[in-house]
Amino acid sequence: MAEPALIDEQEYLTFVIENEEFGVDILSVQEIRVWSSVTEIPNTPDYLKGVINLRGIIVPIVDLRQRFNKSSTKYDATTVVIVLQAAMSGGKSPIGIVVDAVSDVYKVEPEAIKKTPNFGSHIDSRFIKGMATIAKKIIILLDTEKLLDVEQLFHHADFADISAGKLTESEV
Numbered sequence: 717m718a719e720p721a722l723i724d725e726q727e728y729l730t731f732v733i734e735n736e737e738f739g740v741d742i743l744s745v746q747e748i749r750v751w752s753s754v755t756e757i758p759n760t761p762d763y764l765k766g767v768i769n770l771r772g773i774i775v776p777i778v779d780l781r782q783r784f785n786k787s788s789t790k791y792d793a794t795t796v797v798i799v800l801q802a803a804m805s806g807g808k809s810p811i812g813i814v815v816d817a818v819s820d821v822y823k824v825e826p827e828a829i830k831k832t833p834n835f836g837s838h839i840d841s842r843f844i845k846g847m848a849t850i851a852k853k854i855i856i857l858l859d860t861e862k863l864l865d866v867e868q869l870f871h872h873a874d875f876a877d878i879s880a881g882k883l884t885e886s887e888v
Contacts (some may be wrong), residue, residue, distance in 0.1 A: 719797050719843060721804050724825060724826050725823045725824065725825050726742075726823070726824055726825075726826070727741075727742040727743075727821055727822065727823050728740060728741060728742060728743060728821065728822050728824055728848075728857060729742050729745050729748075729818065729820075729856070730818075730819040730820050730821070730855055731798065731815040731816070731817065731818050731819055732815065732816045732818075732819055733780055733781050733784065734781065734784060734786045734787070734789075734816065736856065737819055737853060737854075737855045737856070738780075738855065738856045738857075739822065739824075739848075739855050739856070739857045739858065739860055740798070740800060740857075740858050740860050740863075740885060741860060742821060744800045744801050744860040745798060745799070745800060745801075745887035746799040746800065746801055746810055747798075747799045747811075747878070748793075748796055748797070748798050748799070748818055749789045749796060749797045749798075749799065750796060750797075751795040751796060751797060751814065751854075752768070752797075754766030754767060754777050755767050755768070758826075762779075762782055763778055763779045763780075763782035763783040764776060764777070764778055764779075765778065765779050765814060765818055766779045768797075768812065770799065770810065771848060772813075773810060775799060775809075775810045775812050776811050776812065777812040777813075777814060778811060778812065778813050778814065779813075779814045780813045780814060780815055781815075781816070782785045783812070783813075785820050789816070791814070794816060794817040795814060795815070795816060796814075796815060796817065796818055797812040797813065797814055797815075797833065798813050798815060798818070799811070799812045800812070800813060800814065800860055800863075800864060802860070803861055803864070807850070811864050813863075822850050822855070824848050824850070824857075827858060828848050828849070829845070829846035829847070829848050830846055830847050830848065831846060832844045832845075832847060833848060841881050842859075842862055843858050843859055843863045844856055844857070844859065845857045845858060845859040870877070875876075
């Protein structure tokens with residue numbers, strides 16, 4: 717007879733970016749889609765690829781490779797978009813992330829999640845919730861709230877300069 721699953725276990729959907737495996741809380745995943753073209757939006761950060769119409773809802777698509785300052789690559793048959801639910805003022809909204817490939821779903825006990833090492837101030841680790849060793853490999857678990865923080869995600873230098881009074885809209 718199998719033991720009942722621990723209530724504290726959490727499931728993570730894992731995916732690959734440049735041979736590194738990352739995971740997001742499965743409860744934040746709305747759906748997984750094959751890559752398809754997007755409608756580009758002018759004057760946005762490079763990692764914002766554009767938007768798609770998902771059953772009547774406009775969903776921004778973010779290339780996680782570029783968001784993590786990794787080299788861009790040509791999208792291929794394994795490239796997917798994971799649509800996640802992002803917390804926003806007034807509720808939740810979907811945001812798609814482009815990844816190289818989906819890997820697996822793992823159950824992780826809270827005590828298996830290790831704190832992120834201190835990389836100093838030159839390494840941006842704000843998106844990392846922790847790290848877990850699963851099947852002899854380290855998986856970087858991402859904090860979807862911080863990863864999909866709309867204020868940070870769609871921040872653009874020109875918009876910041878306008879709001880700070882450094883540029884007028886006609887200069888942009």
